[in-house]
Amino acid sequence: MQALTEIVSRTVVLRERNIDTDQIIPARFLTTTERKGLGKHAFNDWRQLVDGSPNPDFPFNRAENIGARILVAGRNFGCGSSREHAPWALADLGLRAVISAEIADIFRSNALKNGLLPVVLPEDVVDALLEQPGVELRIDVAQRSVTLPDGSSVRFPLDAFAQTCLLEGVDQLGYLLRQNDAITRFEQQRQSQEFRHAS
Template sequence: MEKFTTLTGVAAPLPWVNIDTDMIIPKQFLKTIKRTGLGTALFHEMRTKEDGSENPDFILNKPAYRDAQILVVGDNFGCGSSREHAPWALLDFGIRCVISTSFADIFYNNCFKNGILPIKVSEDELEKLMDDAERGSNATLTVDLEAQEIKGPDGGAISFEIDPHLKHCLLEGLDDIGQTMQRADTIASFETKMEETRPWV
C-alpha cells in the first residue's frame, strides 16, 4: 500500500449529504475483485447521462477538477452497503483524501486499509473547506498527516484528530497484510515451536 505523508492537490466540492456506496460505485460494477479499473465507474450515475455520454455538469467532469485528489463532501459520506469497491474506485480515480463531518464506520475503516485518508472536521471547518474547494483550479489544499493539518489556498490551517494506530499505518503504508508481515519472525517462531511440541497438528 502506498504511504500517505503529505498531499497537495486540487479539492473537489461535493456538498450533498448521505452519499452512499451505491452512488460512489453502482452495483453493476461489483463483479470484479480487482482493485484497478474502477475509477472510470466512480459516481457513474452522476458522471454520465442515460445515453452513456459524459455529464458536463458533474463536478469531476469539469476541467478544473478532472485531476482532483481530494474530495470535500457532505455529512455521512460512504453510508449504505459495506462494499470495499467504493474506496477502490476512489483510489483508482486518484482520490487520496476525503474530508467530511462524518463517515459511515465501515467505509471509514476501509479507506485506511486502502491508502485513503478520511478526515473528520466540524461543520464550520467543512464550510470553509467547501468554499476553498469551489475555487476551481485554485482549489488546492495541502494535507499533512504527520502534523494533522489541512492548509488552504490562503494559507489558513485546520487541525484534525486521528487514531494514532490508523495514522501510523497510513504513514508507513501498512494494510492488514503489511501489519501481519511485520510480525513474520514471531509467526515463524511460533510455527516452529508448534511443529516441535505438537507434530500431530
C-alpha cells in the same frame, strides 16, 4: 500500498449530503474483485446523462478538476452498504483523501485499509471548503492536520495504528508480516518456557 505522508492538491467538491456507497459505485459494477479500472465507474450515474454521454455539470467531468486528489463532500459521506469497492473506486479515480464533517464508520474503516484517507473536520470548516471548490490544501498525515487556504491549520482524528499503516504504506496484513521476526522470537521463547515448566 503506497505510503501516504502528505497530500498537496486542489479540491473537487460534491456538496450533496448522505452520499452512499451505491452512489459512489453502483451495485452493477461489483462483479469484480479487481481494484484497477473501478475509477471509471465511480459516481457513474451522476457522471453520465441518460444517453450515456458525460454530464458536463458533474465536477469530475470538468477539466479544471483533472488530477485533483482531495474530495470535499457533504455530511455523512459513504453511508449505506459496507462495500469495499467504494474506496477502491475512489482511489482508482485518483483520490487520496475525502474530507467531510461526517464520514460513515464502515466506509472510513474500508478507506483506511486501502490507502484512502478519510478526514473529518468541523462542519463550519467543511462548509467553507464546499463553497470554495478548487482551492489548494495540504494534508499532513504525521501531524494529522490540514492546512487551509488562509494558511491556518486544523487537526483531524486518526487512530495511531491506521496512521502508522498509512505512513509506512502497508495494510493490516503487511504490518503483521513486518513483525514476523518478533513474532517468531516470541513463539520460540514461549515454547522454551513451556518446555521448562513441563520438565
